[in-house]
Amino acid sequence: MEMKTFLVTGCAGFIGSNFVHYMLEKYPDVRLVNLDKLTYAGNLENLADLENDPRHTFVQGDIGDAALVAALLDQYDPDCVINFAAESHVDRSISDPGLFVKNNVEGTVNLLQCCKNAWYDADAKAWRAGKKFLQVSTDEVYGALGPEGFFTETTPLCPHSPYSASKAGSDLFVMAFHDTYGMPVNITRCSNNYGPYQFPEKLIPLLINNAKHHKALPVYGDGLQVRDWLYVMDHCKAIDMVARGGKPGEVYNIGGHNERPNLFIVKTVIAQLHERLGDDAISEDLITHVADRLGHDRRYGIDPTKIKNDLGWYPETPFEKGIVLTIDWYLAHEEWMAHVTSGDYQKYYEQMYKNR
Numbered sequence: 474m475e476m477k478t479f480l481v482t483g484c485a486g487f488i489g490s491n492f493v494h495y496m497l498e499k500y501p502d503v504r505l506v507n508l509d510k511l512t513y514a515g516n517l518e519n520l521a522d523l524e525n526d527p528r529h530t531f532v533q534g535d536i537g538d539a540a541l542v543a544a545l546l547d548q549y550d551p552d553c554v555i556n557f558a559a560e561s562h563v564d565r566s567i568s569d570p571g572l573f574v575k576n577n578v579e580g581t582v583n584l585l586q587c588c589k590n591a592w593y594d595a596d597a598k599a600w601r602a603g604k605k606f607l608q609v610s611t612d613e614v615y616g617a618l619g620p621e622g623f624f625t626e627t628t629p630l631c632p633h634s635p636y637s638a639s640k641a642g643s644d645l646f647v648m649a650f651h652d653t654y655g656m657p658v659n660i661t662r663c664s665n666n667y668g669p670y671q672f673p674e675k676l677i678p679l680l681i682n683n684a685k686h687h688k689a690l691p692v693y694g695d696g697l698q699v700r701d702w703l704y705v706m707d708h709c710k711a712i713d714m715v716a717r718g719g720k721p722g723e724v725y726n727i728g729g730h731n732e733r734p735n736l737f738i739v740k741t742v743i744a745q746l747h748e749r750l751g752d753d754a755i756s757e758d759l760i761t762h763v764a765d766r767l768g769h770d771r772r773y774g775i776d777p778t779k780i781k782n783d784l785g786w787y788p789e790t791p792f793e794k795g796i797v798l799t800i801d802w803y804l805a806h807e808e809w810m811a812h813v814t815s816g817d818y819q820k821y822y823e824q825m826y827k828n829r
């Protein structure tokens with residue numbers, strides 16, 4: 474599908490800012506309008522190198538603001554709306570579930586309704602050609618796996634955390650707009666991402682930052698929970714492929730069969746930093762087991778057969794390469810880390826980890 478203009482939401486955050494970079498690098502004539510509320514996770518420094526690129530327009534605002542979203546759809550008439558915007562951290566959802574309903578569920582419903590108003594011709598009873606709504610979702614909506622098996626697109630939704638429940642709720646509304654009104658939609662459900670610009674509340678950047686400062690490396694419970702790690706640019710590539718080639722009404726799982734227990738990730742980061750910085754204080758002695766996350770999902774694992782067979786997607790970045798690229802990036806962007814860990818981050822860290 475020929476797509477030139479995109480309204481992308483939440484793209485001052487981790488995955489979204491990588492997506493903007495990916496698209497501008499790949500397509501010389503693309504236009505991206507980026508709507509982001511700039512919560513604690515949104516950071517214009519992630520987009521600083523694009524300040525003078527006329528193909529990217531940043532708008533600060535909320536996906537729940539109907540007047541603003543309607544005005545942007547009217548002004549830019551995007552071919553595709555891609556919704557990355559969300560509260561994304563499981564631990565924060567345990568402390569404040571209502572915020573996740575507001576931003577993730579209500580925000581998504583507002584976006585859907587605004588797109589329907591702009592794209593559905595009630596007289597002709599038809600959708601304008603060449604439009605699509607893509608919801609960026611997560612494997613967490615499927616719940617947790619035992620030691621065997623994988624999530625497929627037909628695995629029943631069984632979220633456990635307030636975060637994953639809010640993402641599942643959004644997904645159900647996206648599909649309801651397809652099933653009820655015929656809206657052209659796709660949903661992508663990806664596994665754990667890692668890479669540049671990830672906020673250090675998430676495991677890998679938190680470990681890098683703590684280890685560099687010789688601080689304890691908090692491991693929830695026994696540390697044997699398994700996540701299926703994917704380099705963020707491989708996720709971006711998949712989203713672009715689904716936007717252009719995904720069949721309306723379909724869900725696509727995204728993951729690269731890269732399952733690792735958390736303790737493996739922790740030890741890898743320690744070993745890499747120890748070697749690169751030649752710092753003997755960065756050692757496994759920093760590992761500190763702390764109380765487990767409430768309702769902690771034991772294992773995630775994606776079966777990516779559908780996106781591979783239907784769209785030809787595959788992950789290009791092996792974990793051994795991706796983790797080196799990631800650590801390189803954080804070592805080269807100390808100022809970025811210093812900015813995002815000043816102020817409110819310290820309060821967050823205290824609340825989340827003190828006396829845990």
Ligand code: NAD
Pocket residue numbers: 482483484485486487488489508509510511512513514515516534535536537556557558559560561562576580609610611612640662663664665666667672
């Ligand atoms: P993030 O927390 O880094 O970024 C979220 C962005 O959304 C921020 O820039 C924030 O300011 C913005 N935002 C939040 N609420 C908003 C609102 N109401 N209106 C406008 N902007 C708002 O998140 P991320 O890790 O980049 O995740 C992006 C999306 O991908 C999320 O929907 C998440 O559920 C999904 N996802 C993430 C992962 C992962 O491993 N990080 C994996 C699969 C899916």
Ligand code: DAU
Pocket residue numbers: 561562563564610611612613663664665666674675676677679691692693694696698699700735766773
């Ligand atoms: O699976 C996709 C999901 O991956 C996304 O939908 C979420 O937005 C994203 O945040 C991520 O969720 P996780 O909860 O898996 O990611 P997080 O980095 O918070 O934690 C990864 C694992 O590491 C998890 O088992 C919890 C554990 N952990 C995390 C932190 C922050 C620790 O042991 N210690 C920690 O300090």
